[in-house]
Amino acid sequence: MLSGSLESIEAVADVSVILPVCFQNPLKKLAVEFIREALMLEKKIVLPITAILGAYHIATRYIKASRHDVKKILVELLQTRSPALYPHINVDVAVDSLDIASIYNIESWDGYIISLAKTLRAKTIFTLDKKMRKAAGIRVETPFPNHAVKEYHEYIKSITARSRKTNKTK
Numbered sequence: 122m123l124s125g126s127l128e129s130i131e132a133v134a135d136v137s138v139i140l141p142v143c144f145q146n147p148l149k150k151l152a153v154e155f156i157r158e159a160l161m162l163e164k165k166i167v168l169p170i171t172a173i174l175g176a177y178h179i180a181t182r183y184i185k186a187s188r189h190d191v192k193k194i195l196v197e198l199l200q201t202r203s204p205a206l207y208p209h210i211n212v213d214v215a216v217d218s219l220d221i222a223s224i225y226n227i228e229s230w231d232g233y234i235i236s237l238a239k240t241l242r243a244k245t246i247f248t249l250d251k252k253m254r255k256a257a258g259i260r261v262e263t264p265f266p267n268h269a270v271k272e273y274h275e276y277i278k279s280i281t282a283r284s285r286k287t288n289k290t291k
Contacts, residue, residue: 123185131165133207133238135248136175136230136263139168141273143176146185148273149264155247160203167241173199174291175230206235214240215236225255235259249273 139151159166172230173195180186199206214236222232233254238246246253248263254261263270 130167130241130243130245132245132262133167133169133234133243134159134172135234135239135246135250135253136172136179137249138174138247139172140179143180143191144184144196144240145163146273148261148265148269148274151269155264156198159205160198160201162203162205164204166247167237167243168203168205169207169210169234169237170199171233207241210237221256226248227252227255231256 138152138155138251141148156168158164159168176266177191177195180191181188211231214233217236217239218229218232220232221227221235222229225232231250231253234248237243238259243259245260245261245262247271249257249263249265265273
């Protein structure tokens with residue numbers, strides 16, 4: 122896919138749509154199918170390798186998922202060596218990422234996903250992050266049904282609240 126025409130790429134996936142594959146949650150089945158379709162090139166979606174690394178960080182540090190389990194899942198994903206896995210980050214994209222982040226008052230990571238989508242001429246970013254909708258010129262969509270995303274967010278709130286309570290009692 123990436124060795125061919127850049128116009129063939131339809132979307133870039135944000136870390137937030139990769140994260141649910143890392144641990145048991147209400148979106149896991151849908152996320153696994155979404156990632157499978159990207160890896161099998163059934164959908165022309167780029168999965169930045171940096172987003173996969175970001176999923177590990179969020180899953181293990183904030184969600185408190187098992188480091189071993191998350192690593193195993195993400196290594197298996199990477200070992201597919203699918204052409205959908207996007208390995209590149211260059212200085213121009215990084216500079217543009219920081220410009221976008223400062224203009225729209227968003228995280229630099231989000232600026233990177235937006236910059237990458239523009240660089241690859243992708244028309245869509247798949248994310249659960251509503252803040253990314255601030256960016257002009259890129260369609261930002263959630264690839265999962267709204268009711269499932271709502272259930273996922275409620276689940277995440279409950280496990281992070283439990284984690285905070287556990288940390289306070291220590």
